[in-house]
Amino acid sequence: MTITLPGGVGRNAGPILYGPEIDAAAAALRAGHYGHGPLTVRFEQQLAAFLGVPDVVAVATGTVALQLALLAAGVGPGDEVIVPSLTFCSSVQAIVATGARPVFVEVDKTSLCVRADEVLAALTPATKAVLPVLYCGRAVDLTAIQPHLDERGIAIVEDAAQAFGSDLHGRLVGSNPQLLTCFSFGPMKNLTCCEGGAIVPRTPEQATVLRRMRTVGIAQSLAQRSASTTYDVIGFGLRAHLQSLNAAIGSAQLAHxxxxxxxxxxxxxxxxxxxxxxxxxxxxxxxxxxxxxxxxxxxxxxxxxxxxxxxxxxxxxxxxxxxxxxxxxxxxxxxxxxxxxxxxxxxxxxxxxxxxxxxxxxxxxxxxxxxxxx
Ligand SMILES: Cc1ncc(COP(=O)(O)O)c(C=O)c1O
Structure with a gap:
């Protein structure tokens, strides 16, 4: 039974609370495992099943999802990333955090999303990625220029923070194996974990790198670490995992x-x-x-x-x-x-x-x- 939240015309945006989130959160608290844990892994599997993809990496927010996805795509200092100016500042901060330069482009007047021709016009030899923003949740179709981008080694990292559940010509956003897709499950989103995010990796190698980066650069999984006297920090990392409590809420939301x-x-x-x-x-x-x-x-x-x-x-x-x-x-x-x-x-x-x-x-x-x- 959906729970009525403060709302009405005085509120601009907000979530839905179906009800089971409350018991799910309480159970997560009682389980006594508050960081990354089995509930996070379960949520990742549920997201992957929903999207029909082999794997999903859950992270703390949509902003950090974008940052880590760009890093996994090889973006770094000296690179350019094409991004619409009309987006939440997170899209741009994620680019800046990698050391790359944001290259701002126009949007279409009716969809307020980037167009393929604007992206093409902004390409330079330094372009390493394109970051289309799925404004209002609408999918952005760059398939016409995908071969050209592929040829030049340019990745598409989708900012699908607002687009969980949307589709492009019947294919769910997040299920296109040629794109790195990033979702937000923040407080206002269509599916909320209260705070949360996810990246859809396209290769098992990318998934490994993303999991390592979200866990302060430690190579071993929790299970491996608990059975060993040491661990290996083998690269850049942030404390960016999705907490169990948030994952439990996300799972309860996804079911409805x-x-x-x-x-x-x-x-x-x-x-x-x-x-x-x-x-x-x-x-x-x-x-x-x-x-x-x-x-x-x-x-x-x-x-x-x-x-x-x-x-x-x-x-x-x-x-x-x-x-x-x-x-x-x-x-x-x-x-x-x-x-x-x-x-x-x-x-x-x-x-x-x-x-x-x-x-x-x-x-x-x-x-x-x-x-x-x-
Ligand atoms: C377009 C866009 N990109 C990125 C983000 C960042 O997501 P989060 O708030 O989960 O960090 C948001 C969230 O508001 C967003 O709307």
């Missing part, structure tokens, strides 16, 4: 995942219908038949005023995202991106989460209409 898919799609359709009556408002095209939408992003004129008026009226609005090429931390790699700058000034996220009663969508859209009319 179809429910959130239905709820989110229903909400999205209700918004699409209600927003159709507002000619000034452009709804982001998430390719809804193939996407479990993560958020509801529109573009509106006079966004800042509309944002504040709605916020003052108690509506949980948000902005996803202030463009990264304009952020102080990334000033060294800034460039001119007029399309992104225009979109960045117009995007507005409306309340979109499983605790939002579908009938409350009309109240949000009425508040938007009022705000647009001043």
């Amino acid at each position: 995942f179809d429910q959130v898919c239905t709820i989110r799609r229903r909400l999205w359709h209700r918004y699409a219908t209600a927003l159709a009556g507002l000619p000034d408002v452009a709804l982001t095209d998430v390719d809804i038949d193939h996407t479990i939408p993560f958020n509801l992003v529109v573009q509106v004129p006079d966004r800042d005023r509309v944002f504040h008026q709605m916020h003052d009226a108690g509506i949980g609005v948000g902005v996803h995202y202030p463009p990264n090429h304009l952020q102080p931390a990334f000033a060294a790699w800034t460039t001119s991106l007029p399309v992104t700058e225009q979109i960045g000034a117009r995007v507005l996220s409306l309340p979109f989460h499983p605790s939002l009663p579908v009938d409350d969508v009309d109240q949000v859209v009425a508040a938007l209409r009022d705000a647009l009319h001043g």
